[in-house]
Amino acid sequence: MEHYKIWIEAFSGLGLFLFGMLYLEEQIKSSAGRAFKTLVQNATKTHFKSLLTGIFSTAVFQSSSVVTLMALSLVGAQLMSLQSSIAIILGSNIGTTVTAWIVAVIGFNMDIKLLSYAVIGIGGMGQVLSSDTSKWKNYFGVLVGFGLIFLGLEGMKESFSDSAQNFDMTAYQFSTPYWYALIGLALTALIQSSSASIAIAQSALYTHVIGFEAAAAFVVGTNIGTTVTALLGSIGGIADKKRVALAHLLFNVSTGVISLLFLYQLISLVNFAFPHADGVIKIAIFHTLFNILGVLLWYPFISFLTTLTQKYFHQAQDKVTKFICNVSTEVPQIAIEALKKEIEHLLKKVQEFALLAINVPPSKVLDEHMAIDKILDKYTHSFNVEFEKVYEKIRLLEGEIYRYASELSAVNNDEEYNDKLNRLIKEVNYLATAAKVIKDMLYDLDYFYNAHTKEEQQFYKNIRYQILKNIQAFNKAIQGDEDSIKEMDEIYKRIADAYRKSTLIIKDIARNHSIKSDVTTMAINDMHSVKSFSKSMYNILKLN
Helix, strand or coil, rough: HEEEEHHHHHHHHHHHHHHHHHHHHHEEEEEEEHHHHHHHHHCCCCCHHHHHHHHHHHHHHHCCCHHHHHHHHHHHCCCCCCHHHHHHHHHHHCCCCCCCCCHHHHHHCCCCCCHHHHHHHHHHHHHCCEEECHHHHHHHHHHHHHHHHHHHHHHHHHHHHHHHCCHHHHHHCCCHHHHHHHHHHHHHHHHHHHHHHHHHHHHHCCCCCCHHHHHHHHHHHHHHCHHHHHHCCCCCCCCCCCCHHHHHHHHHHHHHHHHHHCCCHHHHHHHHHHCCCCCHHHHHHHHHHHHHHHHHHHHHHHHHHHHHHHHHHHHHCCCCCHHHHHHCCCHHHHHHHHHHHHHHHHHHHHHHHHHHHHCCEEEEECCCCCCCCHHHHHCCCCCCCCHHHHHHHHHHHHHHHHHHHHHHHCCCCHHHHHHHHHHHHHHHHHHHHHHEEEEEEEEHEEEHHHCCCHHHHHHHHHHHHHHHHHHHHHHHCCCCCCHHHHHHHHHHHHHHHHHHHHHHHHHHHHHCCCHHHHHHHHHHHCCCCCHHHHHHHHHHHHCC
């Protein structure tokens, strides 16, 4: 019965450690997600800056897995290049050694049980007393996470100490340390935390359950096993996400294999350089040493690694979404950036839909060298476009955006964050209205395109003019000009003038007895539709 108690305590300690790591990651992601996104976007212009970003952010987040998944999300949202993400992955392997140092210096050289209770107590009380929208709730949550990690570590350490006293562990040891590398790999792949696996190795080494050589090989195995997180995170993403995961795999496996080939030499180097350090400190040193050597080996070849991975994962999938499909809602600050880019994608599709409907090539919408009348006179032929399918894709894209925004809203209680979401949803609403207006006009536009009377032809040209002018004005205003709203106000007034001009043309249509009576009704409806389209675009601009 005593034997079972020891293993239950060990298992419970591991559970506390893992939960503490997970809880800490979630709290840091919530409180520092925006800072990480800003840091990455400002510090990934060169390979060296990206490497430092990987080191620093992993040290802060206390998890290379979190940084790897965030890097994958940024690549998926096309907010970061493939080369920069690979450099960050390399840096994260050095940054993750900080956890082993914290565990070695604090976890085994201090009696931390009482300290853990105090930290958990302060953090827990702080969370209870903080409002759901306060950032302090996340900060107190970070304290709880750290407390749980060290409490779990203390539990593992005590259970391993008991097992070492009551069992002859030599009966379960391997003759070669390389088997421990496989155990470290398998355990890390299973529990999705190299930090937890290394803490287990340090606990076993501290209590003399395993020797230093076995612990060193175990740690190398954990480095290879941590690639599973990136591989899982890349599933279903764009090609670059898979390429980052492949680069991560190549780097960690090659570094691990080289470290195992020169295992005894590296151990001798650590023992020679730090003869008086205890075992758990030496493991932290060993962990840091072979990761730095791996980065030194691969850093000059980041461009080569990028080129190599680009040879793979060429996919020609016709996805409706372009950005949000590649970013998990669990990384909220990156997710909202992906959402913004997806809405820009929707805006582009709606504008293309409108331009194709009036027979203007979308690429010519901002042609500064041609007046609108000349553009309309030049492009008069109808495009061979299946408008129903185009509109159906727009509807599907709208639906996916709504679903993604709803999921983001459900997992975030921050008031400021949800205000941003609400503004983005309003923008989608206006775009949905604009697309529906054009879709409802398709039959009428086709009729007027084939019209023979000059009154109908004039009305058709006037409708085309209003739509094209509105899109041109919107795109110029959205560039970031401080006076963009005022400029759009003036454009909207000019469109209102064109609206009055349309009413005069409609009177001419009504007077012409050779034109069917229902054409007058069509013209009136189209006139209101164009105004509704213009109003939707104007409202979008006001939101930005």
